[in-house]
Amino acid sequence: MPDSDTRPGAGRPANSVGLVTPHVAKFDTPLPLACGRELPEFELIFETYGTLNAERTNAVLICHALSGHHHAAGYHHPDDTKPGWWDAHIGPGKPIDTDRFFVVSLNNLGGCHGSTGPVSHNPATGRQWGPDFPLVTVSDWVASQARLADHLGIERFAALVGGSLGGMQVLQWTITHPERVANAVIIAATPRLSAQNIAFNEVARQAIRSDPEFHGGWYAEHDTVPKRGLKLARMVGHITYLSEDAMGSKFGRDLRADDLNFGFDVEFQVESYLRYQGDTFSTAFDANTYLLMTKALDYFDPSAACDGDLACALAPAQCPFLIVSFTTDWRFPPSRSRELVDALIRAGKPVSYANIESPHGHDAFLLPEPRYEAVFDAFMTRAAGDLGLAAPRTETQA
């Protein structure tokens, strides 16, 4: 183990998946979409961690949330200082144990991290897709993920796991492809957005679309980016990801300087934080992708197929579910997870539900927390046992 390595990002914990390299899968069979259009061809960028067993029974699919992507665990370069977005939960000895499972994590269609999306080249026009990229839905994502599973030779996933918007994809999988899902983990999610959720999304969209640099979505052709709009959208979003308590304890009413300066520059620490988050995001994320992802959130409602009866919509599901919520999450509060749990119970499906005490609001699903990890790990270990997957090698180390 290169413990003596002093480069930044080196000397990583032994429970990291280490260096990883993304792969790209190309699909040239047209994909029909919920909106009535179809994608003639598309690419999905993905990463894998762990080893697919000979029987191909140990695959776990990670579905990402609004601003997520394929890089869920490990590092791309030896010099990376930050690991993938869900590194806290994926790796040797972690709940999604890569000594046991073969983990697949992709960037969804319409994303801006390497899968076909608004920033990709549209073969029909020769220009970037831009705002012409179809509004893809959660069902469309599931259809494209199923193509990726076919490509990898995975008939049935040992588990599908997702938080927030990722949890909605997992839920859709259990309805559309029940025979391909052995276990489902849905974290900090909701079976459909509330009016308040949609309202926040609409504020974010208006921020982007009213930016003079947006140009109806053709900003790339004007060699510009609607940075201000994206920044505002992210700032609004970020407020909903944190709890009031978490913001209070992190920033309180702390000032950056000693005194009030009676102006509109950054004065409070929380302002500084939000601006920083917004600025970082506005240069790293595509505005059209953000618009499309928020629409996918708004549209998701599997109960619509059953006149609003979620239990009826869930009738096809066959697998055990683990539903997890967090006490201070006010974006998708525990009551929304409970709504899903109650529907699963009415449908007679095996389901377990844990409401984890956490001060971190919606973001809690990304963070380590002993009780969260314990129940997640218990579910995954039981799932592996039921599938006859080998127990991970036992090592005694701190």
Add this chain to the structure above:
Amino acid sequence: MMRTDHELIVDWVPHDAHVLDLACGDGALLERLGREKGVTGYGLEIDPAGITECVARGVSVIEHDLDDGLGNFCDQSYDQVIMTQALQALRRPDRMLDEMLRVANEGIITFPNFAYWRHRVYLGLRGYMPVSKSLPHAWYDTPNIHLSTFNDFEQLCREKGLVIVDRAVGVGEHRGHWTSRWWPNLFGEIAVFRVRRR
């Protein structure tokens, strides 16, 4: 170690029944009912460690505070509702009894019998609140806020017009010892009732 009230309950739950286990603890009873009798259903629990243990066993468990009632569950959606050693910890045991018999046809309830002779000795002769295997807490930190006796519960059932289908007592490792069969209110440490609506 096997809890004696579990032994009794397993006998009373029919094969392939759909049950709700209130305060299911670590899920041992539901797991056993599933294995031995093909029983399906859900456990409700509030203790994090119990919930994790249930999940590890593959028992379906829902984090749920029983004092919030059973409003999430539909009328007559279960064959039986089981509640072991939780009645005495509820804010309103009488209302829970109504709720249990709303969601199921039959309820199985176990609780520590406060009139057990050892408890009587503790209180009557020594003058202290009883502490025993079935009542292990001190008076100031006990979750058991509504202690009752075998007789008290029978009286509540009579008032509610419920039918007592079966009743039994558990004492330590034995069950149905002749003394406790004849004088359950005196010799039964744990009361076990099976009740129905008339």
